[in-house]
Amino acid sequence: MRLAHQLAIENEMITAEAVEATEFPEMSQQFMVRSVPKIVINDDASFEGALPEGMFLDQVFEAVGG
Amino acid sequence: MPMIQDDDRQAIRDRFQALTGPITLVTFTQAVDPPPHTQETIDVMDELAELSDQLSVKAYDFQEDRDAVEKYHVDRIPAIILEGAEDYGVRYYGFPGGYEFGALIEDIVNVSQGDSGLSDQTKERLATLSKPVHLRVFSTPT
Numbered sequence: 001m002r003l004a005h006q007l008a009i010e011n012e013m014i015t016a017e018a019v020e021a022t023e024f025p026e027m028s029q030q031f032m033v034r035s036v037p038k039i040v041i042n043d044d045a046s047f048e049g050a051l052p053e054g055m056f057l058d059q060v061f062e063a064v065g066g
Numbered sequence: 067m068p069m070i071q072d073d074d075r076q077a078i079r080d081r082f083q084a085l086t087g088p089i090t091l092v093t094f095t096q097a098v099d100p101p102p103h104t105q106e107t108i109d110v111m112d113e114l115a116e117l118s119d120q121l122s123v124k125a126y127d128f129q130e131d132r133d134a135v136e137k138y139h140v141d142r143i144p145a146i147i148l149e150g151a152e153d154y155g156v157r158y159y160g161f162p163g164g165y166e167f168g169a170l171i172e173d174i175v176n177v178s179q180g181d182s183g184l185s186d187q188t189k190e191r192l193a194t195l196s197k198p199v200h201l202r203v204f205s206t207p208t
Binding site (some may be wrong): 001002003004006007008009010011012013014015016017018019020021022023024027028031033036037038039040041042043053054057060061063064065 | 195204
């Protein structure tokens, strides 16, 4: 969640929450969390596993369409 | 018994030398029927606040302090918001243990400094973002 939070600090249009999956089982089920870290973008797109800055950003831009 | 061990306490105190501005650890829990880990979450925030003059804790009750719940857009507890010069939209839901604890310490440094610590290249690219983005990062304590 480090990168996600750093993005939120950098850009005011971005907010980021870390969710402890075992404490929020219903939410984890809703977002089909099978392995962690799992990152969900705008409750739509998602990916699993830690990514370097550039690739993380690729996922974000791809999800919002530019 | 403290939640943060002595060795860690000293290491965190050293790391917090890097804090350059005040930061508030805003917490939401509830007194009535609290979910698991709410008290631990409060205890850890209080212990962290002892490690730097720049840190303070503001504790709200999720059921009673509805104005604050609305202001910070909190919909679950326990919740932690790192508020520095502004509310950057940085949230933790659930007890920040294990890997998350290390991330929390570094987040506190970044928020205090008002600098994301990202590379210049990433910052430039982010500046072109034209739509709101909300990220949820699911993790486990291990």
